[in-house]
Amino acid sequence: QVQLVESGGGLVQAGGSLRLSCADSGRTFSNYAMAWFRQAPGKERDIVAAILWSGGRTYYADSVKGRFTISRDNAKNTVYLQMNSLKPEDTAVYYCAARRTYSLVTSKNYDYWGQGTQVTVSS
Numbered sequence: 001q002v003q004l005v006e007s008g009g010g011l012v013q014a015g016g017s018l019r020l021s022c023a024d025s026g027r028t029f030s031n032y033a034m035a036w037f038r039q040a041p042g043k044e045r046d047i048v049a050a051i052l053w054s055g056g057r058t059y060y061a062d063s064v065k066g067r068f069t070i071s072r073d074n075a076k077n078t079v080y081l082q083m084n085s086l087k088p089e090d091t092a093v094y095y096c097a098a099r100r101t102y103s104l105v106t107s108k109n110y111d112y113w114g115q116g117t118q119v120t121v122s123s
Contacts, residue, residue, distance in 0.1 A: 033105045036079075
């Protein structure tokens with residue numbers, strides 16, 4: 001069973017940085033596609049970034065291109081989201097997701113989800 005635990009959220013001023021981590025406390029996820037989603041109050045949960053099982057390909061939503069970087073360390077069963085130049089509109093609950101596939105998944109079609117971590121960007 002995949003169990004995803006996010007950490008690293010918090011309150012930051014606009015222009016600042018945060019790094020989110022998502023660890024699988026159970027089995028290895030080296031053959032899983034991983035992604036970060038976010039959901040602001042009253043809005044749908046949208047994909048932010050995704051990464052191939054090997055880390056060889058990535059996808060970013062237009063709103064975060066050039067500011068966010070997704071990466072993974074399969075030896076540590078951990079995926080990261082480095083967020084730079086944060087804006088107030090980045091405020092949301094951020095969720096980690098996993099799906100057992102060798103493809104890059106850019107839809108919401110993930111099988112496992114973390115509990116979420118709050119990111120708040122003040123202006």
